[in-house]
Amino acid sequence: MNQTGLTGETLLELRQVSKSYGDLHALSQVDLTVPTGQWLSIVGPSGSGKTTLMNIVGAMDKATSGTVLLDGVELSQLRPKDLTTIRRDTVGLIFQKFHLIPHLNAVENVMVAQYYHSMPDEAEALAALTRVGLAGRASHRPAQLSGGEQQRVCIARALINYPKLILADEPTGNLDAANELIVLDLFHSLHAEGTTLIVVTHDPEVARQGQREIALDHGKVVSEVRHG
Amino acid sequence: MAQTARRAMFFRMVTRSLTRRRSRVVIAVLAVAIGATTLFALATIATDIPRQMTREMRVYGGNMLVLPADGQTAFDIGLLDQVDQLIEPDSLIGSAPYRYQTVRLNEQPYLAAGTDLAAVRAISPYWYVEGDWPAVGDEILVGQDIADWIGLVPGDLVELVAAAPQDGPDPASGSTASGSAPAPNQADDADPASHPTPASQSGSASPDDPAPTDDLLASDLTAFFTVSGIASTGGEEDSMIFLELADLEALTQVEGVIEAAEYSIVLNGGQVSQLAETISARIPQVSAAGVTRLTRSDSYVLDLLQGLLGLVTGIVLALTMIGVSTTMMAVVAERRNEIALLKALGATNRSVEQQFLTEGLALGLIGGLLGCGLGYGVAQVVSWTVFHRSVAFNWWLALATVALAAGVSYAASLLPVRRTAQIDPALVLRGE
Ligand SMILES: Nc1ncnc2c1ncn2[C@@H]1O[C@H](COP(=O)(O)OP(=O)(O)OP(=O)(O)O)[C@@H](O)[C@H]1O
Ligand SMILES: [Mg+2]
Numbered sequence: 093m094n095q096t097g098l099t100g101e102t103l104l105e106l107r108q109v110s111k112s113y114g115d116l117h118a119l120s121q122v123d124l125t126v127p128t129g130q131w132l133s134i135v136g137p138s139g140s141g142k143t144t145l146m147n148i149v150g151a152m153d154k155a156t157s158g159t160v161l162l163d164g165v166e167l168s169q170l171r172p173k174d175l176t177t178i179r180r181d182t183v184g185l186i187f188q189k190f191h192l193i194p195h196l197n198a199v200e201n202v203m204v205a206q207y208y209h210s211m212p213d214e215a216e217a218l219a220a221l222t223r224v225g226l227a228g229r230a231s232h233r234p235a236q237l238s239g240g241e242q243q244r245v246c247i248a249r250a251l252i253n254y255p256k257l258i259l260a261d262e263p264t265g266n267l268d269a270a271n272e273l274i275v276l277d278l279f280h281s282l283h284a285e286g287t288t289l290i291v292v293t294h295d296p297e298v299a300r301q302g303q304r305e306i307a308l309d310h311g312k313v314v315s316e317v318r319h320g
Numbered sequence: 321m322a323q324t325a326r327r328a329m330f331f332r333m334v335t336r337s338l339t340r341r342r343s344r345v346v347i348a349v350l351a352v353a354i355g356a357t358t359l360f361a362l363a364t365i366a367t368d369i370p371r372q373m374t375r376e377m378r379v380y381g382g383n384m385l386v387l388p389a390d391g392q393t394a395f396d397i398g399l400l401d402q403v404d405q406l407i408e409p410d411s412l413i414g415s416a417p418y419r420y421q422t423v424r425l426n427e428q429p430y431l432a433a434g435t436d437l438a439a440v441r442a443i444s445p446y447w448y449v450e451g452d453w454p455a456v457g458d459e460i461l462v463g464q465d466i467a468d469w470i471g472l473v474p475g476d477l478v479e480l481v482a483a484a485p486q487d488g489p490d491p492a493s494g495s496t497a498s499g500s501a502p503a504p505n506q507a508d509d510a511d512p513a514s515h516p517t518p519a520s521q522s523g524s525a526s527p528d529d530p531a532p533t534d535d536l537l538a539s540d541l542t543a544f545f546t547v548s549g550i551a552s553t554g555g556e557e558d559s560m561i562f563l564e565l566a567d568l569e570a571l572t573q574v575e576g577v578i579e580a581a582e583y584s585i586v587l588n589g590g591q592v593s594q595l596a597e598t599i600s601a602r603i604p605q606v607s608a609a610g611v612t613r614l615t616r617s618d619s620y621v622l623d624l625l626q627g628l629l630g631l632v633t634g635i636v637l638a639l640t641m642i643g644v645s646t647t648m649m650a651v652v653a654e655r656r657n658e659i660a661l662l663k664a665l666g667a668t669n670r671s672v673e674q675q676f677l678t679e680g681l682a683l684g685l686i687g688g689l690l691g692c693g694l695g696y697g698v699a700q701v702v703s704w705t706v707f708h709r710s711v712a713f714n715w716w717l718a719l720a721t722v723a724l725a726a727g728v729s730y731a732a733s734l735l736p737v738r739r740t741a742q743i744d745p746a747l748v749l750r751g752e
Contacts, residue, residue, distance in 0.1 A: 143749050143750060146749055147746040147749055150664070150749075152663075152664055152744070152745040152746040152748070152749070153744070153746040172669075173668065176663070176666060176667070176668050177666070179663075179664060179665070179666045179745065180665070180666025181666070185664055185665070185748070185749075187748060187749060191657070191661050191748055193658055193661065193662075194340075194658075195336045195337050195340035195341055196333065196336050200332065200333070200336065203329055204329075204333070204662070204665060205665050205666075206329075207326060207329045207330070207333075208662070208665050208666040208667045208671070209665075209666055210322070211322040211325050211326060212325050212326060212328070212329040213325065233340075249665075261749050
């Protein structure tokens with residue numbers, strides 16, 4: 093496996109990041125540094141703030157306090173419009189519930205990400221589907237695909253614009269063992285290409301795939317483990 | 321290149337959303353279509369029925385007659401200039417003077433009408449003429465019955481014989497014929513004297529001049545004419561002879577008087593009556609009357625329809641607006657997750673709004689098109705049941721309806737679509 097910080101550069105740095113919903117502290121004073129190319133696993137009990145952290149890192153939500161530096165940009169200073177640009181250019185998202193657009197077929201769902209990023213290119217979108225093993229399912233709509241296949245469409249969509257950072261929130265939570273393996277294989281190949289991965293999971297087996305694993309509890313980083 | 325690909329993808333997203341989310345789309349389209357149907361049907365009836373009736377009036381002939389004042393049998397043709405001044409030039413389709421004279425053809429007396437044949441043709445396009453309308457002087461039209469009786473065909477040369485005028489023809493006293501309308505047009509309120517009585521046989525103005533009633537006399541006037549065509553209308557015209565007024569004047573050696581003038585004016589019944597009253601009042605030598613062909617109930621319903629059109633348009637537009645706007649609210653609420661996802665993928669508020677507004681516009685277009693089809697059906701049914709006639713499909717009206725439906729639908733989508741800006745992309749990971 094690769095060593096931590098392939099190039100030694102830092103892609104993501106959180107300093108004293110807190111997020112409150114009224115009295116509830118979803119995150120409190122989190123410090124976290126993720127070097128470019130690292131595969132980081134995040135574990136923790138339900139309600140510990142994992143998704144909250146992902147939303148902040150993915151430029152979909154703003155921290156209540158603290159600073160978030162993603163690829164050299166301070167996110168907490170940005171206007172909504174610039175956050176949109178960060179989401180578009182820097183981040184690829186994979187969810188537990190597969191979140192595809194129901195009235196578009198597989199290849200069109202991938203092309204949507206191209207459309208908002210730069211320019212839709214059906215051949216390239218088909219190549220991405222081929223990479224996740226769905227060449228034959230390009231014209232199927234989400235309702236006509238299995239859960240594992242839907243998740244693979246999401247992965248194809250997440251990697252289509254070559255994002256520096258892929259955020260996956262329980263990507264294998266709804267998958268059987270066979271599909272879990274396929275997804276992990278894809279993560280391994282993305283990692284090998286140098287993509288930075290942050291994967292939230294409840295599954296210790298999945299968490300072990302990362303180079304580094306942190307555990308959250310009550311909005312705080314409570315432990316950190318290095319694998320391999 | 322990039323722009324084309326982006327536009328193609330945009331189009332693809334919108335059409336997929338419309339064609340694959342049928343139940344929602346159907347409701348929204350119906351909301352628009354019902355409004356468009358009502359509007360198009362009503363507008364079609366309110367514009368086409370009166371148009372048809374006006375046109376029919378033209379086909380049947382004029383809609384106003386100018387006759388000599390009470391007690392007179394003829395009037396000076398110069399008075400028509402005064403009449404013309406009272407009519408809006410734009411509304412006048414045509415007018416034709418008439419003077420009647422009994423002439424003999426093959427020893428038989430027939431009623432001849434001296435008129436302006438080009439004007440007659442314009443006012444009464446329904447006349448069927450075998451051969452040609454007279455193009456030059458010395459040509460006449462002969463009614464079908466006369467032609468059958470004598471065996472005339474276009475191109476025949478005939479001799480018309482008229483009695484010589486009495487001494488000192490006086491236009492006011494009327495030496496030609498008794499008051500009568502141009503044959504096909506019996507004015508409702510005009511003197512019901514049906515067939516014009518031939519001048520030569522009516523009471524003479526100067527009793528000391530014995531009027532010859534026998535065969536060709538030395539004092540008889542004759543002229544030769546070419547039969548250019550045989551006219552057939554199914555009415556009294558079939559037993560008449562038509563020639564240019566100037567030719568009749570030359571034949572009879574009486575000039576400047578006529579017995580009637582027929583007008584075709586683009587005005588409704590009420591307006592024509594009003595005009596006729598004005599004419600009768602301003603020019604005492606003549607008496608004008610409208611020729612009404614619509615039944616009172618028809619024109620009442622039409623007036624009502626046109627009055628309602630404005631009111632109903634407003635109501636229908638408001639209802640359509642509410643219907644579309646409510647549906648779009650529901651659509652936006654229903655697609656919160658999809659909108660959040662688009663934003664998470666990097667869609668700007670603007671591009672999301674643009675997509676939903678385009679959908680709103682497309683729903684309006686489809687609803688408008690559907691409304692034109694349905695509305696035409698409704699208009700046809702209503703028109704048949706109420707007016708016993710069919711309506712024509714008006715493309716301009718259809719275009720206006722579709723444009724209005726699309727515009728209203730777009731406007732109604734503006735407010736709901738604004739709400740997409742408030743949808744938070746963080747929703748996606750929360751996974752509701
Ligand atoms: N929009 C919100 N408004 C109020 N409270 C919120 C909101 N989003 C999250 N929370 C609260 O913040 C805390 C952290 O939530 P978060 O979704 O980050 O947990 P999580 O670690 O992802 O849990 P799970 O494993 O169940 O997905 C929870 O107590 C949650 O109820
Ligand atoms: Mg979560």
